[in-house]
Amino acid sequence: MTANRAPTTRVVIVDDQAAFRSAARLVVEMSDGFEVVGEAESGEGAVAMVTALGPDLVLMDVNLPGIDGLEATRRIVASGSPARILVLSTYSAAEYESAAADAGAVGFVPKDDFGPDALADSVAR
Numbered sequence: 001m002t003a004n005r006a007p008t009t010r011v012v013i014v015d016d017q018a019a020f021r022s023a024a025r026l027v028v029e030m031s032d033g034f035e036v037v038g039e040a041e042s043g044e045g046a047v048a049m050v051t052a053l054g055p056d057l058v059l060m061d062v063n064l065p066g067i068d069g070l071e072a073t074r075r076i077v078a079s080g081s082p083a084r085i086l087v088l089s090t091y092s093a094a095e096y097e098s099a100a101a102d103a104g105a106v107g108f109v110p111k112d113d114f115g116p117d118a119l120a121d122s123v124a125r
Helices: 018-030 043-053 069-078 093-103 116-124
Strands: 009-014 034-040 057-061 084-089 107-110
Touching: 009 018, 009 043, 018 034, 018 057, 018 116, 034 043, 043 057, 043 069, 057 069, 069 084, 069 093, 084 093, 084 116, 093 107, 107 116
Parallel strands: 009 034, 009 057, 057 084, 084 107
Antiparallel strands: none
């Protein structure tokens, strides 16, 4: 007899800072039902990785080299990808929340507030 398990949410982490990617990876790995399938450090890398890996969720930083996270979000959404995108930033929600929504993201979370609850909320939206 096998236990019924909820499907795993496949996550791509996009941030130009290795330290934050490592911290985000830890949060994802500690959260039941989530797994990291890839990491990118630029907007262009994010678009390519989402196309190649087809994740369920993308944790997208705003400030990235090349195209920024909002433009990368727009391109991923325009491509028809079903991936949900959660925009993260050190900047306040007041500065980026509506811009993230306009780009097609499911939400915006300040990096200081990112943790297992924010991760779980991102798939519930």
